[in-house]
Amino acid sequence: MWVSAGILAVAVIIVIKEVPYLLRKRLKKELLVFSILLLFGTGLSIAQGLHKDIPNPMDRIAFVYKRFSDFIFSFLT
Template sequence: MIKMWTIAAILLAAAAIAILEIPSLMKKRQYKEFVIVCCLLMLGTFLSIAQSLHMKLPNPLDFITFVFQPFSKFILALLQ
C-alpha cells in the first residue's frame, strides 16, 4: 500500500515539473530542449519508481572502475 502512494507521489511530481517546464519550451519553440527535458524527466521518473520498488539498479561507479582499472594496473606496474 505504501509503495502505491510513493509511486503516485513520484508521478505527481513528474507531472508538476512537466506542467511547469513544457509550455514555456513550446512557446519559445525550443524543440531540442523539449526533447531533452522529456527524456531526462522520463528517465528520472523511471529510476525513481524502480528505486522505490527496491529494484537492483546499476551503480555508475562500477562501470567507471571497469573501464579505468586496466589503466590503473598499467600505471602501477610502470611505477614499481
C-alpha cells in the same frame, strides 16, 4: 505503489508547469532534452522507490581503470 503514484504526480505537475512555456517559446530542442531527462529521472526515482537494485556507473568505470592501473603498475615495480 504509493511511492510510484507520488513520483508520477510530481512529474505530471512539472510537465504541466514547464511544457507550455517551452511550446510557447518554440524551444523544440530544449523540450526534447527536458522530456528525455524527465523520463530518465522519473524512471530512476520509481525504481529507487520500489527498492530495485540500480547499477552504479562508477563500478564499471573503476573496473576498466583498475585493470589499466594494475597493468601500468606492473611495469613500474
